[in-house]
Amino acid sequence: MNTTISRFRLRSVAAVVASALAATAAWAVEPFTVRDIRVEGLQRVEPGTIFASMPLRVGDIYNDDRGSAAIRALFDLGLFKDVRIDVNGNVLVVIVEERPTIADVDFVGTKEFEKANLQKALREVGLADGRPYDKALADRAEQELKRQYVSRSLYNAQVVTTVTPIERNRVNLTFTVTEGEPARIREVHIAGNKDFSESTLLSLFDQDSGGWLSWYTKSNQYSRAKLNADLETLRSYYLSRGYLEFRIDSTQVAISPDRQDLSVTVNISxxxxxxxxxxxxxxxxxxxxxxFKTLVTIKPGEPYNAEQVAQTTKAFSDYFGSFGYAFARVQATPEIDRTTNRVALTLKAEPERRVYVRRVAVGGNNRTRDEVIRREFRQYEASWYDGDKIKLSRDRVDRLGYFTEVTVDTQEVPGVPDQVDLTVNVIEKPTGSLQLGAGFSSADKVSLTFGISQENVFGSGNYLGVQVNTSKYNRTLSLVTTDPYFTKEGISRTFSLYTATTQPYYGNIDGNYRLTTEGGNIRFGVPFSERDTVFFGAGVERYRFDPGTSFAGYVPFSYQQYFGCIAPNGQLGVLYCGNPSVSGVPLSIGWARDNRDSALVPTTGVLQSANLEVGVGSDMKYYKAGYKYQQYFPLNKQYTFAINGDFGYAGAFSGQQFPIFKNYYAGGLGSVRGFEQNSLGPRDIPLYGQTVGAALGGIKKAIFNAELSTPFPGAGNDRTLRLYGFMDAGNVFGDRTPWSTNAQWDSINKIRASVGLGISWISPLGPLRIAYAFPVVYEKGDVAQQIPEDRIQRLQFQIGTTF
Incomplete structure (x- = not known):
């Protein structure tokens, strides 16, 4: 071998090019035994990474082929921009030039997407902070960003990548985006339809050519995923009406030259x-x-219905699951007679094998403790797989209200055919709310309101709520806390403490009466079944009445009578009350059952509740019973009909007066719309020529509501924004009083009714409902008979109410 240093150098910008250069190197070396390997040029890469990747070790025979292989192996790491090998005697010197490392990825001009979502998308193609920079990788990142914008119908989106070198061989990447305007669907056509009109079929689609609410629904922004969903809806529509051989032949999407308009044509047979x-x-x-035959919903003699077939096969699979057969296969095979257009169905079942659950895992709960989810599960580990219990468990976790989505996945245990693992995956949602408010009025001056509630305190599943109102005429302070699993058996416990002061406002009249309430109670909820809970409660409360300094004529006579008030200075004098404070011990028992499909936007199911409150001991001895019933009927995908009934009856035990402040009230949202809130029923009777007409409530209540909700015009099938029509009827009723006339009595006990239209919207602040009502049965008033007219309020809105 020549004693002079032989140098063998290869340069490349890619592994394939490096290999080609190595094969045609100008300087070749005679094979020799490697005595040592040195690495030069490293900054962040560990030397061990080099030695572990090279197919050469000390003691190996080095030749040109093995040198080329070593260079290819190092380029394949994707960490180096340049690699060369120098031979110095029997020593290999590996000289590398590292690729720059990405220090930061930023976006400019992005309005359609959150930056976090774009960073996640680029991370999936391999581009993220801390990774080596590669021009080819940056190009792929640009294409991925454009793909994300195309999914939002932004076909004209432009992306420019700027690479800024910084110290320590690092670079900053900036993607500057010009989003442009989204492409709009100009028209949608269906070709090949004969038995159904095009307008009927297009009404099934969530995507359309737009309407006056397209700015909210974005229904005219093209999305391939949404179009596929619409096509499945179209297919289901035909298959559920007997068209067994219906098919979608093709879908054509044409875009205008300026990439602003789209035309969609669906060809069907x-x-x-x-x-x-x-x-x-x-x-x-x-x-x-x-x-199993009792589970069949397919009806011979009726048109073929794919939905009924799917429901039947699912019911069969679920029923097999209740016996532990998690992987039962049920297939519906049609036998078609085209001469008579009839089809016979054969339901073939193979239960496969019975399995039991080895382990139940929980995923997705970053805040909520595992225990909170696990205690709702009725499928236990090391028990036979039971499909009914798994479904019940999923529903119970969903009804906690802490998650936007709950799914249960079943995985086979490798190598063990009779075992499965279950994974409960949840997506958490915010469960706390904070309300801060301030107001100014001529009556209250400055008033502050504060409220905070958390349904899942520290992920424990406990509820905590605080409400404060500093209004001059309505002061409130309350604290409520609930432990849903006070015992391991699922008995809940609720504590509440409250104080409130109410004082009516009668314009310029000062010194009005005040009613102060103070109390607390404890309530336990005992689950008697998976859907039924019975509540038991007890409390202590005190009511203090201050007649104020106004004349007797401005204090309802029923309050004067209950608290033993007299006017010693004459009929219009200031009142003196002999028994201004009463206290009581209310005991309560209640029952509730809820099987609605959703608490926010229910479309099917029933909600029922009943309660009984009894006052024992001390000054108040009474009873108060109530019952509520709601049911929802899904007429089809778009329309839902609902009814609601709310009934109550109360009274005092023998020799006692019923506490007037325990009365039922009616009127307004949640009751009979079109009338002011809590304004219906008995009113205070004019006394000595003075009257304020304050609503007193009643000891009996009967309310009925009916609603039909429909898609909001222009909003397509969006269920978060709905239009509804309603009919309300009802009132609260009191006992006849000695001072009431027949005319007054008839007026008080007359049913009120209204009809109207409303809007419901699941807004970012919560469920919002607006109603415009037309009272059809109401009291117009009669001055001669001293009958006050009803307080009409046609437009009403509220956040958080159902009816």
């Missing part, structure tokens, strides 16, 4: 309409064929 001639079972049904 309806096929013939088929009627079900019969249904039979085939396969292994565990000897329970008769039980």
């Amino acid at each position: 309806e096929g013939e309409k088929f009627v079900v001639s019969g249904v039979k079972l085939d396969g292994n049904y565990l000897g329970r064929e008769e039980e």
